[in-house]
Amino acid sequence: MGNKNIKINSPMKLIIYKYFALLLLTVTLFSSCKKIFDLPDEKDYMSNNVNFSNKILEPIIGRTNLIGGFNSDNSTNPITFEIVNVRFGDGKPVSDLFTTAPTYVWTAPYTGLEKSLAEIEAKRKIETHPIFEIRSSGEFILWPSATNQILKPRPTDSTNFSQDTRFFDVKVKNTGGERLIRDFQIRPFRERPYEPSNDFNAYTGLPAPDPNFPFDQKRRDYIRPYLNNVIGATSSLNLVSNNEKKDAVVYIRPLTSGGNGHSLRIVVLGTDSLPIDPKFFNETVWDKMIHGFNIQKTDKYVQYDVAYPIPLVEIPTSYARGGSRAKAELSYSRLGFGGTRTVGSFGVDFAIYKAGDWEIVFHFKNENPKFANE
Incomplete structure (x- = not known):
């Protein structure tokens, strides 16, 4: 049948030897440089321009309010959000905004085709949440479990004085860094049932x-x-x-x-x-x-x-x-x-x-x- 061994001529051998030698040298040098210069692992990107389109929030108490507008400016996901530094405009602490209360959460899609109350109720459950939260998407939510008694509405005379307004900041973070976006305002309207x-x-x-x-x-x-x-x-x-x-x-x-x-x-x-x-x-x-x-x-x-x-x-x-x-x-x-x-x-x-x-x-x-x- 002939010789099954593949013969490689000398010029080809030389090229192959040089290729593997160069590859080995590159890996060795990279590893050495990381050790010598203590190079960090690659990090995510966090833009200096992350922001929200709306920093004055005016939800209506007693209903689900979803308020969006986060702009990541191509920052790398996942991004985490945290509400911090909550205070009234005159520096008084805010204690009501994160009161926990039971609220309905959907566990299956509502379609409008359900044939009974039992079928509807099987698609949702009650969970306990702070009445105001920021979600993983950067969306704010005021849950319908908020009431006028839990969360004091804005003044009845329609004024927007600083001492009556709740302020807060939002910390935006990924492995590439963090940014603090300051001075959000929340001015809730009283319940309109x-x-x-x-x-x-x-x-x-x-x-x-x-x-x-x-x-x-x-x-x-x-x-x-x-x-x-x-x-x-x-x-x-x-x-x-x-x-x-x-x-x-x-x-x-x-x-x-x-x-x-x-x-x-x-x-x-x-x-x-x-x-x-x-x-x-x-x-x-x-x-x-x-x-x-x-x-x-x-x-x-x-x-x-x-x-x-x-x-x-x-x-x-x-x-x-x-x-x-x-x-x-x-x-x-x-x-x-x-x-x-x-x-x-x-x-x-x-x-x-x-x-x-x-x-x-x-x-x-x-x-x-x-x-x-x-």
Whole structure:
């Protein structure tokens, strides 16, 4: 078969010997230099320009507030963050910002397709956290477990004096170094347990004045529903709700009786302040409107068992198309002129952040809707 040994001629041998000799010399010199000059191991990069886009934080107490804006300027991950030097503007210590309290944490994704309260609750658990934290992403979070009693809100007179403002610094660190970003401010607004919340003052929590008569203490502002083709029973004109005329208003308020600790009731009141039977709203798809269960329909209201907050997560679902608001919309049809069927609807895009028993009340103050055919 011939000689199986591979023969290498002398010039080739010389090249190979030189290559290995050079490689060995390089390794030896590098090792020697590290020992002689005590060269450090390679470190991560920490930019001098790491920063946050927003250093004045104005969260609303009682709901999940995620506030981002960290700019790493290409610094090497992982980066750690630590809140330090927390104080009021006059130097007084801050003791309430890191109070621990139990709060819900999701352990599986909420989709809006869950078929029961039990299925929803199986996707989250209660953990104890400081009410204010900075996450590994550099995002600040004020947990919904914060309350006005735990965390004192900003002053009711809307001032921003230094002595009323909490200041803090953030230490940003990786193996390449650390930076201290100074003088963040946090000015929390008092709890607003629902939205829209234009019916009360964000600073005082008292009823908000009528925007057209701001100094008249007898007049107040209201949540206003949208009205589409809602005709007045007396005038046969389109009803409206705006700053000038409020044919209908909305109240979002605690339910005083008939709740079970996790209920939501929808009520429509007429001009006599008595409930209008929900059967008149014959085009309303009640079971698709709210992500609720065990629907109760009476001649005075429709009520659901729900999980709070509403919406549970700010993602688009069939119950919260925009992500941040749910929708309570009632509709009805009747025969108009010429025998054509006409549909009227009204509603409000809303959120409720505080668990309990609540009701959304639509109140027709000047005229009731016209349900009769022409």
